Amino acid sequence: MTGAWIFFGAQHPAATGGPINYSSPRLRRDGGDRTDEFATSFLRLISKTTEAKLRDTAELQKQLDEQCGLTDKIQKALDKSLEQMASEAAELAAFRLRFGEIQAAASEQRTST
Numbered sequence: 054m055t056g057a058w059i060f061f062g063a064q065h066p067a068a069t070g071g072p073i074n075y076s077s078p079r080l081r082r083d084g085g086d087r088t089d090e091f092a093t094s095f096l097r098l099i100s101k102t103t104e105a106k107l108r109d110t111a112e113l114q115k116q117l118d119e120q121c122g123l124t125d126k127i128q129k130a131l132d133k134s135l136e137q138m139a140s141e142a143a144e145l146a147a148f149r150l151r152f153g154e155i156q157a158a159a160s161e162q163r164t165s166t
Contacts, residue, residue, distance in 0.1 A: 055077075056079055057077060057079065058077060058079055058080040058083065058084070059075070059076070059077035059079075059080060060074070060075070060076050060077070060080060060088070060091060060092070060095075061074065061075045062074040062075075062092070062095040062096075062099070064099045064102075064103075066106065071096075071099075072095070072096060072099040074092050074095055074096070076088050076091075076092060
C-alpha cells in the first residue's frame with residue numbers, strides 16, 4: 054500500500070470491450086465524488102474517441118464503396134469501347150481485303166486490255 058493518489062485508465066484502440074480504470078483507495082476516500090466524476094470524464098473521453106474513430110472508418114468505407122462503383126462503371130465503359138474497337142478493326146480489315154481484291158481486279162483488267 055503506497056498511500057498515493059493513483060488513477061489509471063486504459064483502452065486499446067482495437068479492443069472490443071470497454072475501457073478499464075482504477076482509482077486507489079486513498080484517491081477514492083480523499084477525492085469523494087470528484088473521483089467518480091474524473092472516472093466518468095475518462096470514460097466519456099474514450100467513448101467519444103471510439104465513436105470518432107468509427108465515424109472516420111465508416112466515412113472511409115463509404116468513399117471506398119463509391120470509388121469501387123466508379124471503377125466498375127469505368128471498367129464497363131472500357132470493355133464496351135474495346136469491343137467496339139475490335140468490331141471496327143475487323144470491319145476495316147474486311148474493307149481493306151475487299152479494296153485489295155478490287156485493286157487487283159482493276160490492275161488485271163488494265164493489263165489485259
